[in-house]
Amino acid sequence: MSKPIIQVKDLSIFYGEKKAINSVNVSFSEKQVTAVIGPSGCGKSTLLRSLNRMNDFVENLRVEGEVLYKDQNIYAPKIDSADIRRQIGMVFQKPNPFPKSIYKNITWGPQINGYDFDPDALVEKCLKRAALWDEVKDRLDDSALALSGGQQQRLCIARAIAMNPEVILMDEPCSALDPKATSRIEDLILDLRNRYTIIIVTHNMQQAARISDETAFFFDGDLIEFGDTKEIFTNPVEEKTEDYITGRFG
Amino acid sequence: MTTKERRMKQDMLFRWCCRIVTFMALGVLLVLLSHIFSQGFKWLSWDFINSYPSRFADQAGIKSAVWGSIWVISFTAIFSVPFGVATAFFLEEYSNSNSKFVRLLQINIANLAGMPSIIYGLLGLTLFARGIGLGGSVLTGSLTLSLLILPVIVIASQEAIKAVPNSIRYGAYAMGARKWQVIVGQVLPAALPGIMTGVILSLSRAIGETAPLIIIGALSYVAFTPLGPFDDFTVLPVQIYNWAGRPQEEFHEIASAGIIVLLAVLFTMNLVAIMIRQKFQKYRM
Structure with missing residues (x-):
């Protein structure tokens, strides 16, 4: 496997008194798709949000341990969390395009961050990479909210790409979409794997098997098993993993 | 059955x-x-709109009141909208809504919104007219009306800000935005139609207010239009009130003509505000 870009070291996350993540150690490889699977409430989304400090907005949340991004602890005091989020983008569970035009959805991020860019070229590049260009190229000034759910989610991916991130985190990006839109997003993720590091939380095991190179299985705040996706799905080491992927619980 | x-x-x-x-x-x-x-x-005619008031019914006009209202309402908007909207953003986006102080503030704002307007008139008289010596000027009038409508603008803006889903804020944060950029770039435009509605309603209320302006000393016979914020003034409702109180039957009819003018001004204001709102609603579904 290629070298790790994000390393999680002894990470524990608490909601008030409740421990959601229990001293997890895991590393995510560069330019790979890593799937994070596990039953509802196992802490997989909490872990994902801790990788670009989106957890900062949750009240009563406490983080212990380290998350190293390119060997730098993103929870170190001098780190600017906005700077981290510029490099580690995020796509959310429910499509959340900005209530602006399709065009502005792409250009807003680079603009507020003072990037030097050619807006027309950027919009075209990002929408092409997100496989949305052909559907929207004639109506870039229309409201992003007029798009279908699947198109909105691809726009959110395009918007994340516009920031030129190294890593894109995806939090169950297909859970609000129909099967057809889901398969388009999956194709897109496979297209993007060579350019970006993608970490995707999913509760759909077939999806994890289809699109990921590596898989991490979480249960009740613990990382149970981590490894090559093929290995995990064909020959899991832990009994719990096997029970989960064969559908005995979850 | x-x-x-x-x-x-x-x-x-x-x-x-x-x-x-x-x-x-x-x-x-x-x-x-x-x-x-x-x-x-x-009684409605161009002469009526373009003449100063007179003790002769057939020469009476409403020019000074129309211009007085325009002056007062413009300054009221300039004072109240930025303060009201900024307060709403502070309360919704920055303050800790669980703190005792903020809750006390909320209750007070809600109570102030229901206060009788004449009390604001007394406050304006003590504070602006006498306290800082602005007298019965356009500034005193608009500052008083600003205080009067500020709570309504704050509450309406708060509701509009609350209605902006958090997913939009998180989406913006995930792009590396800072808090002020999230607020100015995403929340404000999304909340603007709702904020505009509150602003329209409260400015419409302000333009019809009579009591507080009589208290602060708005004149009822003004034979000039204000040239600046420190000039004396009268406004439409005060002028109408004055005419309606006269014994002569003609002046009651002139008061009705004044009401028609007031309605027309109100209607125009609302139309402009609705047009602004439509422009910003373009990207909503």
Whole structure:
């Protein structure tokens, strides 16, 4: 496997008194798709949000341990969390395009961050990479909210790409979409794997098997098993993993 | 009678109740309007709008009141909108809504919104007219009206800000935005239609206010238009009140004509505000 870009070291996350993540150690490889699977409430989304400090907005949340991004602890005091989020983008569970035009959805991020860019070229590049260009190229000034759910989610991916991130985190990006839109997003993720590091939380095991190179299985705040996706799905080491992927619980 | 028949009857009864109540309200409004128009319409002319008040009915005009209202309402908007919207953003986006202080603030704002306007007039008289010596000027009037409508603008803006889903804020944060950029770039534009509605409603209330302006010393006979914020003034409702209080029948009719002008000004203001709102609503579904 290629070298790790994000390393999680002894990470524990608490909601008030409740421990959601229990001293997890895991590393995510560069330019790979890593799937994070596990039953509802196992802490997989909490872990994902801790990788670009989106957890900062949750009240009563406490983080212990380290998350190293390119060997730098993103929870170190001098780190600017906005700077981290510029490099580690995020796509959310429910499509959340900005209530602006399709065009502005792409250009807003680079603009507020003072990037030097050619807006027309950027919009075209990002929408092409997100496989949305052909559907929207004639109506870039229309409201992003007029798009279908699947198109909105691809726009959110395009918007994340516009920031030129190294890593894109995806939090169950297909859970609000129909099967057809889901398969388009999956194709897109496979297209993007060579350019970006993608970490995707999913509760759909077939999806994890289809699109990921590596898989991490979480249960009740613990990382149970981590490894090559093929290995995990064909020959899991832990009994719990096997029970989960064969559908005995979850 | 079967249960089904009874429930259908109830349904129909409820529908008719709603209908009757609506038409009753509309009916009252219609009677009021027709009375005003039948009395005042014949006095309406360009001369009426473009003349100063006079003790002779056929020469009386409303020019000073129209311009006074425009001056006062413009300054009221300039004072109240930025303060009201900024306060709402502080309360919704920055303050900790669980703290005792903020809750006390909230309760006070809600109470202030329901205060009788004449009390604001007394406050304006003590604070602005006498306290800092602005007298019965346009500034005193607009500062007083600003205080009067500020709570309504704050509450309406807060509701509009609350209605912006958090997913938009998180989406913006995930792009590396800072808090002020999230607020100015995403939340404000998304909340603007709602904020505009609150602003329209409260400015419409301000333009019709009479009592606080009489208290602070708005004049009822003004034979000039204000040239600046420190000039004395009168406004439409004060002028109308003055005419309506005269013994002569003609002046009652002129008061009706004044009301028509006030309605026209109000209507224009609302139209402009709705047009602004439409422009920003383009990207909503």
